[in-house]
Amino acid sequence: MQQNSTGTEFILLGLTQDPERQKMVFVIIFIFYVGTLVGNLLIIVTIKSSRTLGSPMYFFLFYLSLADTCFSTSIAPRLIVDALSAKKIISYSECMTQVFALHFFGCMEVFVLILMAMDRYVAICKPLNYLTIMSQQVCVILIVLAWIGSFIHSMAQIILALRLHFCGPNLIDHYCCDLQPLLKLACMDTYVINLLLVTNSGAICLSTLVILMISYIVILHSLRNHSAEGRKKALSTCTSHVIVVVLTFGPCIFIYTRPPTTFPVDKMVEVVYTIVTPFLNPIIYTLRNGEVKNAMRKLWHVKITSESKR
Template sequence: MENRNNVTEFVLLGLTENPKMQKIIFVIFLMIYIISEVGNILTVVTITTSPLLGSPMYYFLAYLSFIDACYSSVNTPKLIIDSLREKKTTTFNACIIQIFGEHFFAGADIILLTVMAYDCYVAICKPLHYTTIMNRQVCGLLMGVAWVGGFLHGAIQILFIIPLLFCGPNVIDHFMCDLNPLLNLACTDTHTLGLFCTDTHTLGLFVAANSGFICVFLFLLLIISYVVILYSLRNHSLEARRKALSTCVSHITVVILFFVPCIFVYMRSAITLSTDKTVSVFYTMITPMLNPLIYTLRNDQMKNAIRKLCSRRVISSEK
């Protein structure tokens, strides 16, 4: 990746510059990362080695856990390592790759959450046609849409970042590379991108539209879909309402935990706030850690599948 800038590396200030707090951060986020990876990988292994994989709901859940495991690995390991360093730096190319990784997996994540809401809607509102509508081919196609959509979202971000010139300050008041902090460091007001002359303010508006507006639109779409689902439950039996409500509550919790922080950070034009770092921790690290706990602890089938998996491992080790 060609770099035409005077700046070859960026200095990250991290979550704090206090040496004592950095040690605490190291311990806390190491634990968060371990719990996140173990929880998500356990979910993937449990579903792929059990009959649950035949159900569209668990098929999508396995992919969601895989995406979360990857998404958590984009920023958390560097934050953990940087907490042990006095000077936290990253190269221009590494910064671009990090931005692509963030938006690739986040884009795939939000599309998959939308797909899971659609699956929930069909299961509850059209139960007689569920197996016909959500067949294996459709599930595979929807997952393909999630991956392609995530790739395009990530690629569009870096397509507009790479041509920017950085020749002055290189200090990023964040623990990771992100779009708005980089736009604030660009040393030119205008640059030419293909046939278009674009200024950083316009790019900031583009970021708000490409990331912020998409998050707002999908969030409202998901909330409306779950309202429709919950409203349709009035005609179901008490047991059916209880099971469907448990599933919907898990989905809604995950949606709120992911979308609300994203909307707060990206629904603005190239403006960074001191609270952005804390909010970013939530959707890049905390939410991927909580997802397997939310889906597993509220799901009897998942808990039974994990027990069977552990029992098989114990029996095989004894043999």
Template structure:
């Protein structure tokens, strides 16, 4: 039995084996990826401005950066794979991709959880909001999110990197992930599989329960309030709830159980690696007047500067 370092490369499967469908996917997912990067760069630029300096926009700025990195880990490799017969990736590249997917994915989970706490304080403790959500605390929460993502990804990646791989080398996924790689290892991987489910599953499920609990408390606190108060609270939380459902639904489906149907995992993974990062800027922009106003000012300023140069 050879060790893992002897496996020089893996072959990633496409979402379809039909050549015509692959060309269509190439155009569609290239457009999705371009929209993801452009949309999140726009939100990143707007939310980092001095006019939007509340904790919510501080978290949203980091979320947009994570979304760009998260989709960039998988999308370019997937898109280029639609144009070649064998979409190959080196062993080191595969392990790096595995690390990146879990690093940015877990960081996003923790950021969404931190944003839920921010919304809870804003609605349930409005008078103490400036004191409770200080810049120092927000920075610490973001730092913990990044550190937690790094720790989680290390614990997921290291056991996989140390497994022996002696063939075949076809990964039943469009990117390197835990379950598809465990299927290729030349060893008993039950312990690693259970550890992966426990690691990713517990994080996804526990954070999701925290999020649900926070919104139950928020709704309970609105009992007896006016219709205007309900509308304001729901408009404040609506964007975040939509993002949470889009991201946590597919993620929990893939990682909460030992995977037996990798084709379903591939379909679900498209949502949390590309669709959700693409929709996040639209969701937050369309439901947020301050962000829309800042975007209009930014566009007006750029048009004005171009006309001035002309």
């Protein structure tokens, strides 16, 4: 391989080298990706079209679905195509682009989950001041800050990746480009870069999980003073959020908070993080949320009725 990193090509080994298993990977990932697109786009269209889903919670849910869609798209299409390819070649520029997109939209998802927890805290613990605190202007500012924070995080990852020099083997034992597998190919001492990676991505995942868990414990504690019906509704919403938080941060912490060692389950854990979680999020939020389901029914009823009248 050339010493000049910009002239480098990598070969992704993917999830498996077995031809029969690759066909299974193609079918499974294709189904998950289509399901992710349909589920999240359905939520996006429903929230944008419905007048009843105008609260800050659904404003943030819109951006969570958007982040999930883009996050999955940064990984799944390439994985689907590679499952049917004999040689999974990815250029240096494509690899760096994937690193940026993976961390940008993954970080965006993390920040939106924080904003959703903040929204639930204000709604349950300070209901009289809810509309004042979580005004439309405030929500827009918070989302803009989330985009900026995601961009800064992704730029930090790219700066670390661009510092790596490659001159030896170009086989990436993974199905996508990320800093951990790239560190193993670098012709240089990567101790400091790995330390910065763990400090950056690992610290974000771990500290965010702690903040979210504390916020939900406070929310649950405050529900003692609510009516039985209020408790039931709040618990249903918070349970959905907690499930999504666990699905997101469990694999994230496993991947980004440890030394650059390889475990047999690494790829499967990252599949859960990058493919399965974006697929499950819309299911969790729609199945456990009556308002979203009702809005979807009304939306499609109106569309079907308007089509039948033509």
